[in-house]
Amino acid sequence: MKVLVTGGAGYVGTVLAPQLLSAGHEVVVLDSLRNGGQALLPFFEHSAFSFIRGNVHDAELVQRVVADCDAVVHLAAIVGFPACRKHPDLAKTTNVEGTRNVAQAIRAGQPFVYASTGSNYGKLETVCTEESPLHPVSLYAITKTQGEEIALAAGGIGLRFATAFGVSPRLRLDLLINDFVHQAVVNKQIIVYEQHFRRTFIHVRDMARAFCFALDQAEAMRGETYNVGHESLNLTKEDVALAIRERVPFYLHFADVGADPDQRDYDVSYEKIRKLGYQTIVTLDEGIEQLIRAMDVVEITSPFTNV
Ligand SMILES: NC(=O)c1ccc[n+]([C@@H]2O[C@H](COP(=O)([O-])OP(=O)(O)OC[C@H]3O[C@@H](n4cnc5c(N)ncnc54)[C@H](O)[C@@H]3O)[C@@H](O)[C@H]2O)c1
Known part of the structure; x- marks a missing residue:
């Protein structure tokens, strides 16, 4: 498959890209390089790897790139509450409108995996399952929750990760x-x-493996959320x-x-995705x-x- 990874130059994307390449996929990274692109350099030796410097705010670009790929992993975001607090407008535009641009470009049935977060749950007294209500507190969690809703409505898979x-x-x-x-x-x-x-918590390598798992199981997992980690x-x-x-x-x-x-x-329960066969x-x-x-x-x- 030709897999688009938005935000693929980041902490998670630079661990995911080599896993996708090893699994035999073509990888296209779309990233605005907020933190530079040095970490991508080793991947250019693979002819199956390509890079587009661009912004998920650019709906026309997103439309074109998504149309050219078989599947999408959407990582691009302003990540973490300190960064969102410092750049609130950018956080809203990127995490919500950027996700909307990707969701609008998705074709019916095209595998689409959204990097969501356990931060969406906010404060909870009980063990957290996918049925638990969402009470996002910080701007990061609020914008990621809105992004998740948009992705699910487009048939996406919402992976709610532990802290990597x-x-x-x-x-x-x-x-x-x-x-x-x-x-x-x-x-x-x-x-x-x-x-x-x-x-x-979840190791970043296991986080990357979860995206590969979701792409393999896309048909069974589509339109739903899954906590990803281990008890x-x-x-x-x-x-x-x-x-x-x-x-x-x-x-x-x-x-x-x-x-x-x-x-x-x-405490978070990871039973739902484990039942499908995913383990950290x-x-x-x-x-x-x-x-x-x-x-x-x-x-x-x-x-x-x-x-
Ligand atoms: N790391 C974690 O613990 C964790 C946990 C849960 C969910 N997530 C989610 O996983 C994803 C990746 O997180 P990360 O830790 O790799 O963060 P990161 O900040 O290292 O990577 C984000 C990448 O997105 C890119 N980006 C930002 N705005 C963009 C835009 N407008 N257009 C194109 N690219 C843009 C950045 O340049 C960066 O390379 C995020 O969506 C995050 O919310 C991360």
Whole structure:
């Protein structure tokens, strides 16, 4: 298949592209390169890889590129609450109108996978399933929820991911586990707020595998949402910090100094997608090990944030 990956130059897309190429697909990345395109360079050796520098705001361009592809994975977005808070208009245009442009270009039956997020649930007291009501809190979650509705209405598949972690060619250090490892290794200290808050995580490689799975199972999965992650990675922030401290020494301090704007404190069920046959592979410990080893090449932090 010829697969369009919007936002494919980002943290997830640069892990997904090689998986799609290995599976024998052609890959077309459409990205505005907000964070540069260096991470795409290794893929140009594949004749099945191509790149279009462009913006999902451009409806005519999106229409043309989607028409030329068999399937679409829509990743392009302003990602995370800090970036959306800093650029609120851009976040609305990209995450909502950009998704509408993609959805309007989708042909009947064309596989269309939307990168949604568990942030859409907001604050929840019970175990979170796909039936749980959505109470998005931050602008990021609000715009991603609106994007999800638009994608589903076009027959898309909404994958609601846990928070990603792990090494990627376009590393993000604003993600909780990546940030903790970076602070532990480089600053030798972590200050943790809301230590007992329960979060849920997925390795970026497993996240990419979920897109490949959804493309393979597109007919069975279309028009529905799926939580993507694993219950073994439903962890408190304290669990994560202590797992890192088993591998690297640092000063760990729990303090009452901040709050998560998405108020994420929940256990998530991943039964629905597991029943279809999808399982995560990478454990917390493996992901932490890889990040610790990678920190030697992280020299400056600014290119690795999303703000
Ligand atoms: N990383 C996570 O933990 C996580 C969790 C759940 C969902 N998601 C979703 O997965 C997707 C990818 O996230 P990521 O972590 O790779 O983020 P990222 O910021 O690394 O990548 C986003 C990419 O989109 C591109 N982009 C932004 N605006 C664009 C526009 N108008 N036109 C074209 N390209 C544009 C950027 O240049 C960037 O390469 C997002 O939709 C995000 O909401 C991510």
